[in-house]
Amino acid sequence: MGVREDAYRYAVKNAFQHGGKADAGAVIGKAKALYPDKDVKDLVKDVQAAVKEANALPAAKLKAEFDRFDQEGWELRPKQKEIGLLSLEWAEGPNAESVVTRFAPNPNGPFHLGNLRAAYMSYAYAKKYGGRFILRFEDTDAKIKKPIENAERLFLEDLKWLECVPDEVFWASQRFDLYYDYLRKLIDRGKAYACNCESGAWRKLIEEKTACPCRAQKPAETLRIFEKMVSNEAKEGEYVLRLKTDLNHPDPSVRDWWLARCVDEPEHNRMKKKVHVWPSFMFQNSVDDHEMGVTLIIRGQEHSQNVTKQRFLYDYFGWRFPHAFHTGRLKLEGIILSKSDIKKGIEEGRFEGWEDPRLGTIRALRRRGFDARALKDVLMEVGVAPNDATISMSKLIDYNKKYIEAESERMTFVAEPVELTVKNAPVGGAEKATLAAGAQKFWVAGKPLGKLKPGAVFRLKNAFNVKLASFDGKKAAGEAVAGGVDPKIVGLNWLVDGGATAVAVKMADASVRHGVAESRLAWKKPGERAYFDKFGFVRVDEQGKSLTNVWFTHE
Template sequence: MDDDLRDRVRAEAETHALYNALKHGSDPEVGAIMGPLMGENPDFRPHGDEIPGVVAPVVAEVSGMDDDERRARLLELDPESVEELEAEDEEEDAVLPDLPNADEYDEIRMRLAPNPNGPWHLGSARMPAVIGTYKELYDGWMLCRFDDTDPETKRPDLDAYDEIIDAIEYLGFEPDEVLKASDRVETYYDHARDLIELEGAYTCSCPAEHFRSLKADAEPCEHRDKSVETVREEFEAMVDGDYSDGEMVLRVKTDIEHKNPALRDFVAFRMVDTPHPRPEAEQYRAWPMLDFQSGIDDHLTGVTHIVRGIDLQDSAKRQQFVYDYFGWEYPEVVHWGHVQIDAYDVPMSTSTIKARIDDGALTGWDDPRAPTLASVKRRGIRGEAIVDAMVDLGVSTSNVDLAMSSIYANNRDLIDDDADRRFLVRDAAESDADGRDRLPSGSVESFALAGDTPDAGHPPLHPNHEDRGDRDVPASGGVLLEADDVPAEGERVWLKGFGCVRRDGDALAWVGTDIALVREENVPVVHWVGAGDDEHVRVRLRTMDGDVVGYAEPGYADYDVDDVVQFERVGFARFDAAPADGDEFVAFYAHP
């Protein structure tokens, strides 16, 4: 190793050691910085045996500094890395706002209240992300209560109960208790009976349009002053299923002249002719409305804090009337605005997604084009990445936008260190109906190798972890390149992990392995695979904008389902399936 190279190694090692020490709040170690050092400086690798001896004294010097000295020195050497560290510190310090009056409760008890009318879309993740995080912050208690008391308009999907629990676990949380509202109908009946005895409810057979007109004019209907005995009898007839849909409802008696018409004598129970899909609940015809059912359950399960959308402000006010009748204290409420997520053409609507699946536009809830948790999970995106992005939105009452790029950035931080690198040469894209290809693609071109070339390339499995070794990419049958990477006649490219070659007609002539060509002469670095039949495997990469097919290096066949690799210059992808017939491996594209 000459003196110039030795000085470069010392300088790079000092920067890495300072950054490592400040990032982790501890003294650096030689082994911890060797991977990044060698990964970012390929020309150091031929001197791998000598490098640790140069690095060790530098690490010892940094270990003798305090944090102020380390930060000041790193600011001299690499100001941008100090800014990066400060940004990370700010992110770590950012937490959700304190829950209102939290110190007045012995235990913080919160609930998720999903409607199981289908698997969750991405927007649904905000509720468990925030409530689960609050549970952890306060060492609290979390209920998952399925609000499934609408067997018709938002008819429950029997598979969705387990799918939603799986989604909560995917996001990294576990409910302390799980309830189904449809198992608790008798409880709601009992509380309705109590409310009737308190003269807080009455049965009403007004046609819906007629009552709507009366309510708008702040006028009571003729049924409002029925005797308790009559109301009791008619409610029991509702329970017995003696009325059909629309014939009779039970209303909570509020203030018929309330300034907000939505709060005037609202419906607590209605008749539904359609049987519930759950066998345990199919006998019921009188079903509670969500505001009544949810309000009763929140009290009975001891919920202290409710997080709900700003559009549900009236729900809290309706429920407050019921709580006042019973003499209960209403939970604390935090309202937030809607979240919108970019990058998808399909709306975040359970009914819309289901319709797209039914008409064949999507292959299922885990189609990469679907804005669902099942989809991003299959793409190899970790639940933690979604939770962090959702928590960062806070709980503002304003509507907020979430860029998928923030989820991708979070996920990249989580998976990059473990993801092996592999080559995928893209042959063609099978576009979606709109003809869009997110990933560039073109026909693959094959070239023979001329001259005294190696039989294989040996790029590292991971540029930051030299200890993991190199991979063998065979090239005895020539190489395949993407059309955009093919050099013009007489021009050169650097085949990553192989060396430099020059275009000579239908062949690539060997130039050598002098890395200075890349650094000083701007020779482009490209990925590639061997052209021989046994030197690559066929891969179908499923993306948000259609399938991309191509050829991966043969080592890709050794992975297992759920393994994530980074196809260099393409992006991260999750191994989904090995070929059943020896044809194509299937991978799902995660993100760049």
């Protein structure tokens, strides 16, 4: 059973015990205890509907329902929290419905962590129940949210990396004839009207729960105006096609929401022909979900009010509304996710593109070296709960290490290196090289060396001690001296000159650190990983003739 059924059970009990009228507050309290993770707004709606149904029962029917539930037992326990994918009762058993899901991004920016939750959970549910997963680009904004170049390729690449390959791909902008057909049907049924009221005046009437004069149009007149809109005889701003809803609805945004409007000069890079009537997201989204047979919608909490608006449309056409999860916003600690902020930053030159390591795009996380399985583990942990969730970077790193540690070859890395010449270097082996007799050149980190004064002793790790003779900021000289490991002296990572490859490391803050690493790094292919000792995990990005470019993943 779900919230509605359980709420009805308690509403019947409360109504029977209180003269036929159940108290919504008491039933809400029970429902909250049973469904602690349920979004309160959705829960209250279900309870109110259940209470209304119970209060409408005739006395004899109310007693019969009370007796039925009394035999079954009243007390229900809160369901144990499920980890990962919640079970879909409606998709199981002999009367199971098919599970068809969709990921419906606006392609005005790349795939990012903010919409990854909807994408992956939609895919996972479809695959769990042997259903279909649809990728649908909702690109019906004629001027502002224009698709980025190569949007389909970029999204499909990221989805493939996540192993969430869609069964079908659609673009809303290629379905205008379908939308026009449904708009004409609404007009023919008297459920839509063409409004030419000044926007401020119309808004004032709506706030007063009063119909504008256009609402009284006959279907034939509305259809005539609509065809003028389609042919562009009616110009931008002249008419807006509106859906007749409930003018007394407590939420003004629900009252007669707009279906379509004129656009004289649409700016859209995918349209094969110029069209002048552009549907609203609310309308297009509803039509496509119905036409594609979508049975489960997973989308952000900010879209929960869409259900109320879209139900008018579904009821007018006699459609069945899909099941839905409305999830909270997902954020990653210290990472930028806002598409508008990202686009502005790119335009201003603050970001280096959609793959800038400071961003929460899937492409940036992939290029940095995060494993797709780590992202999916995090998503399974937060599930489809309605509350917002902020993922700590440390948690994501812990998940990621689990997958990349074994495949990341350990090697020495020397950041910002300087050349060190050591006299009297001992003959023999060290951890990373066979040392020659006499003077030998090494690469060591310049920063810690710069803190030492001439005469100070430091140690080349796992090799021998050196007494510093001189250091001018670029080159240093010293002499090998006797002595073993001493915690009081500085130990430096080192590489033998000639046994190292130059490296440029793109850091998480987009800065670049230069250094040298063991020469075998130069043989790694782009996409392969390494672990730089005392520095962190890196992913090889590009191999140049004399430089290996890597991206820093995390420590």
